[in-house]
Amino acid sequence: MSLPTDGVRPLKYVDALREAVEQEMERDPDVFLFGLDVDDHKAIQGSTQGLLAKFGAERVFTTPLSEDAMTGVAIGAAMAGMRPIHVHIRNDFLMLCMNQLVNIAAKAHYMYGGSVKVPMVVRSMIGKSWGQGAQHSQALHSMFMHVPGLKVVAPSNAHDAKGCMITAVRDNNPVIFVEHRLLYSTESAVPEEPYTVEFGRARLCSRGDDVTVVAVSNMVIECLRAQELLSEIGIHAEVIDPISLVPLDIETIHASAMRTRRLVVVDNAWTCCGASAEIVARVLEMAGPRAGIEVRRMGFETTTCPPSPWLEAHFYPNPSTVAKTIHSMVRGTDAEWEPDPDRVRLAYQVQFNGPF
Amino acid sequence: MSLPTDGVRPLKYVDALREAVEQEMERDPDVFLFGLDVDDHKAIQGSTQGLLAKFGAERVFTTPLSEDAMTGVAIGAAMAGMRPIHVHIRNDFLMLCMNQLVNIAAKAHYMYGGSVKVPMVVRSMIGKSWGQGAQHSQALHSMFMHVPGLKVVAPSNAHDAKGCMITAVRDNNPVIFVEHRLLYSTESAVPEEPYTVEFGRARLCSRGDDVTVVAVSNMVIECLRAQELLSEIGIHAEVIDPISLVPLDIETIHASAMRTRRLVVVDNAWTCCGASAEIVARVLEMAGPRAGIEVRRMGFETTTCPPSPWLEAHFYPNPSTVAKTIHSMVRGTDAEWEPDPDRVRLAYQVQFNGPF
């Protein structure tokens, strides 16, 4: 993975996304950006800001509310050699274009015997908080992981957001690009130059010998905070960000889990048939019966996301629940421990107050 | 689970489905059956035969090719107190109505605070062979398992098909009813009277101490055949049919795997984020690190289903590949064994020549 260091500055996730698309659109006239609201003044929370002015309405345009057909349009344009980036403001809306994604985009290269390619990027945001509830808070990436032919990436920081976006645009396959709304304002060191973050290579976010924590998307932040809380009491968690879910760098995860003998997968999604199930199953298939790895999955509670904040608070894994789960794995279920609530509250993730 | 024995006769899966719907429609005037082609002379391979004549066009009717809206219609009718059975001739077409199923059907009871119910059944068939290929051979049940609020059942024999259909119709929730085309002609002993097969209770299909085999839908037949091949060489497989995937009888599977220390999950679907990942992950979470259970998943190859029979032959698990996998787990990878091809060919599952 290329990590240039010249021209590096702190940049927000949202701006990193914008910059990646801008640079790719400059580089390649076949890249275009479309989707509801990409050209309005809010510019998808700023992630498409300025692109209309720079590239014009032929390359940056909104669409009717027709997610299904617009996905087909992206596929057709991609088959014809262009490189569409199709933006959906919510991950939930991908349910409207599942047929195009699953039955056409994922399969075209294969069922046409390799004679066409479908280089397209499907951006969408995962919502959280602000009472958005049932239909605006889902994270459905595992459905896409299930279908051969789709790549799925979920960068957790600005650096990877930019690098993954550039990789995604240059990839000759459909890439489902999973963004979390709450990551948009987070900053990290991002080079000015275009660079790629390779798919299929996990990032080691913190080293530790007591437990391997695989965290997806926003949960990387939550788990790093849990790791901080734990390190204060002498438990050392190795936090791994897979970055891309398809392809998945299972080797890195497996090697870590073989060393720590404890694996916690924290997904920003439901666990049943989720990425967490896949990672746990794959590691244990590889590890064999004598590895003695203790496993745990964390994710959305097995219920619908409620808008009421008092309920929603219990819907998601958070630094405290992650830390406590790990604590009980390492120190045993009898060992009582409650992380200092003040320190937990210091977590970056203050209550989100909208707008969408 | 009720298992009446009076009036039991051998019945085909397809007729068991028909009989269940007929009996429920007789019992409850709110039950109706709709979907493309339910009322034509082919009658969904016979599974809706005679129902139009018996119940009339108000209760048995075809629809326009509008899977998305028709699903919404089913949901609305169900919310209004009726009990629709919506038929799709292919599992693949469910991608067209994912939004209604995931964003509305699954969530209505919850997001409306319990004030409405959505008692509906969504029938669809999994295709195989006859060169149907990429878009007519998928089995996408894990996507539905992922979303809280949907029940998912995949009966593997005529008895369970009838009992599950009756349970599904009476259930107050949306039930995704997964049928495999190749099961339609298989017979089992089916009582004449209406009876229910309880969801969330697995069926032990064969007892054995060497390995626990969990098989989904059509794979139950394939695994039972593998179990026969293996028993001839002294390997005894315990074959478990979960029948319903949500709710899932994980206790039965877990208990068996704790005894055999070997778990093979054979799904009639892709493995990544599939039912097989969920079952493996859940068992190993429950079993803990010292259980020493060896696990293996089998399912569709991680590729698109090709129509060419010479390629398709390698796409699916079959009695031979299942038996060999188990053999190598039990006897070690060095032990070579090839099941007698003649005996393998005796498997019930001869090449399918259509029609759809």
Next chain:
Amino acid sequence: MDVAISSADTLDGTDIQRIYRSLRRIRRIEEEVARVYPTDRIKSPVHLSIGQEAISVGVIDLLGAEDVVGGSYRGHAAYLAKGASLPAMVAEMYGKATGCNAGKGGSMHLIAAAQNVIGASAVVGTHIPVACGHALALKRRRSSAVVAVFFGDGAVEEGVFYESLNFASLHKLPVLFICENNGFAIHEPLAKRWATDRLCERVATFGIPAERVADGDVFKIRSLAGKFIADMRAGGGPGFLECLTYRWREHVGPSEDYDAGYRQRSDLEKWIANDQVARLGGMVDGTVRAQIDTEIEQEISAAFAFAESSPIPETKELYTHVFAD
């Protein structure tokens, strides 16, 4: 006193008062939602109906208790016009256990089963076929009740809208489709989304009579809706009403956004000049009006107080209602 209305219908003073009350009540509730919003006591995004009240009020005034109403995330007006509980609505926005959805829906999914308000989807247009399903059930049960389903101009771009029209017409379902055309989907104007504005003409090709009200006149809306509803009760098929209107506030949230550049305040002013709340207010006797207004304020205060003092949901409620028994 009978008032002759442009639409040639005749309404008496009671009718006018009732319609005024409903309009004014919705306007004031929404204004109060907007006022309270910045205090963060409302725990849900809000898509206000301010400026669009006349559509829900005009249509629903002619519906009975047994009739059914479905709406979108911009559904406060329809919910309220149908007589569903105000305190339960405010409590729902507050995320309280006493909310109409028990705190599990939020402002985008208001439901009131007792009043036959069937809920709303936040995925644009996707509630339309659900409403058709209700209409199918009514028809099968030989009910004379009808369904009215409201949606925005964005919803008609979704394929499911056309699928629903075809099915509803084919099966002669008693469903009145009402498009609240406020010219925008979020900030995107019609010109960027609709190939043409020949919507009514298009709907008519499905065999569905379609009418357009361009000026927001509550009486015209009511009168046309009345014709459609009567036809449906007599066994006729669906009807379609396109009502031009204007969203006075921002797409979501409590504020105005005329500084954003995507539309002009002068457009708002035209609609304010034609405000149906003020217009109907002017048609009601001053004393009566004062009385109505006072009652509305009292009702609103009580509702917010109710929400404020209501208990929060118990944690276990997170896990109930995933499946129905």
Next chain:
Amino acid sequence: MDVAISSADTLDGTDIQRIYRSLRRIRRIEEEVARVYPTDRIKSPVHLSIGQEAISVGVIDLLGAEDVVGGSYRGHAAYLAKGASLPAMVAEMYGKATGCNAGKGGSMHLIAAAQNVIGASAVVGTHIPVACGHALALKRRRSSAVVAVFFGDGAVEEGVFYESLNFASLHKLPVLFICENNGFAIHEPLAKRWATDRLCERVATFGIPAERVADGDVFKIRSLAGKFIADMRAGGGPGFLECLTYRWREHVGPSEDYDAGYRQRSDLEKWIANDQVARLGGMVDGTVRAQIDTEIEQEISAAFAFAESSPIPETKELYTHVFAD
């Protein structure tokens, strides 16, 4: 010799011969597919074009190599009319490595990138927006090429059809939509699926000129398509053509099914009386015709022989092309 055509266009003898050859060739290929089918050498379900050839032939006769064609699972005619390889098509049906999709598509997904045949979907109607995407790419690249996309009467019931029309018109995409209305979706007649038959009128409300050909006349189809194509090349937007037609054989498979009860042989007979293959055959000089027919038979024999003798795909091909490099 020039032949005056009802549509007022003028075609010369070469044109007629070319059109006859194309019609006859497709008919004979499909008949041969049907003949071979029971031997089980064809490893794919087949949705034959027999009876519907004139639509693909009439439209595609006016397209050039750079123009693009998309079709459905009933797409043999469009594939062949566009000049894509017959041996590769037969080999694909045989599941051979030499198939146009390398044995990985089957008869429902025929593709020929070199001839700009863009593939087909087996999920009804879902190829329509994909064709629009191709048209968008052509437009962006300032190409004068156009797209023709074929679909059945069932496809227009899918929401994605309307979404596609709206988008194509809004962006003035060079795409000609052709509905092959054979009156049935599998065995279900229009009456059970369409609220009305005012399809062209409906499409026109999207600002898309729409024409209907009721009698299957290949010259009328060609002439109307020609007008649309010329308009599109001149920068006009999409066009729409509804062609009534008749599927002579069963929905899928090689046989007739007039004993099934869902339609009458007398309907077939009307269409046979109007068969465009026979009609055009009658317009071609006997000797020339015999020559054409012989060439077609030779081509077909060679194609089936090619498929027969082609290698089966290697097992490793199961795993290639999941992802593109």
